[in-house]
Amino acid sequence: MKFESVKDGYKALWQNCQVTSVPQARKQAQAIIAVKDKYREVSKRTGIPWFVLGIIQTREAGSPPDFKAVLHNGERIIGTGRKTKLVPKDRGPFSDWDSAAVDAIEIEGYGDIDWSKDGIERTAFVLERFNGVGYRSHGIPSPYLWGGTSVQKPGKYVRDGVYDPGVMDTQIGGMALLKELMELDPSVSFSKPVVSKKVTKEVGTGVAVGTGITLSAIFPWLLVGLAVVALTYFGSLYLRSRAGGGHSEAPPVAVGSPEEVDVSSETEVVQLSPKAVPSPETSTTTSENQSP
Numbered sequence: 001m002k003f004e005s006v007k008d009g010y011k012a013l014w015q016n017c018q019v020t021s022v023p024q025a026r027k028q029a030q031a032i033i034a035v036k037d038k039y040r041e042v043s044k045r046t047g048i049p050w051f052v053l054g055i056i057q058t059r060e061a062g063s064p065p066d067f068k069a070v071l072h073n074g075e076r077i078i079g080t081g082r083k084t085k086l087v088p089k090d091r092g093p094f095s096d097w098d099s100a101a102v103d104a105i106e107i108e109g110y111g112d113i114d115w116s117k118d119g120i121e122r123t124a125f126v127l128e129r130f131n132g133v134g135y136r137s138h139g140i141p142s143p144y145l146w147g148g149t150s151v152q153k154p155g156k157y158v159r160d161g162v163y164d165p166g167v168m169d170t171q172i173g174g175m176a177l178l179k180e181l182m183e184l185d186p187s188v189s190f191s192k193p194v195v196s197k198k199v200t201k202e203v204g205t206g207v208a209v210g211t212g213i214t215l216s217a218i219f220p221w222l223l224v225g226l227a228v229v230a231l232t233y234f235g236s237l238y239l240r241s242r243a244g245g246g247h248s249e250a251p252p253v254a255v256g257s258p259e260e261v262d263v264s265s266e267t268e269v270v271q272l273s274p275k276a277v278p279s280p281e282t283s284t285t286t287s288e289n290q291s292p
Contacts, residue, residue, distance in 0.1 A: 003121075017150050017176075020149055025172045034064070035054075046105040047115075053101065055177045059127075061074035070100040070101075080093065108129065120190065124175060138155055143169035
């Protein structure tokens, strides 16, 4: 299934649907928002928007979010040393939820999505692929997405690969949750691309990309540091010459004399007179049932 072939269908369903189970959908959306910092940590590693992770977790493991359950299918195996038994099978074991969530996203191959373009439709696409596209063969919108909305139809996979046309899925669908999340939290937005943050090193600069540190930001501090070092060094030479040690060939000059040091308070640039240059002798050296 290609995104471009189903994008318009998602858009039409989104525009026409209304959330019919508002209290339940809102309660679950609020539970996702309450732990969004947890989802943000995985979002940084995978590029998946935090609220999409929250929607998947809620569909797979229920509400409020249960971080003992893996994102793959909701099995509660975190920290047990066991592997998944449901689809996808034999994943794990996992010692923490974050690593399990990263694994679930990686095996689906969602890391290269540009969420800033058609973000709502892409969310629907990711959710349907995550659960399975089997509902399409039965001619109904997937309740994994549209449960609890006005476009939901009877029909549900009651377990992996087993479809019952008479069952109405009572779980809130992912797109219903998205509608409520967008109403409750302004940060639920696709206006900016969500990308995984990788710290790399730019050749020739020695500055880490993604750290926020730039040469233009640190250059003034380099000047200040050089000024302090220069003042300390030549001040020590002056004190030694006044002490009568006779080790400096430069004649003593009064501290602050324009002939020795000229420090500009506006530019913080140190200008050194040739008289202040020491001779060589003194210089020192970071479960939902799936459709087929």
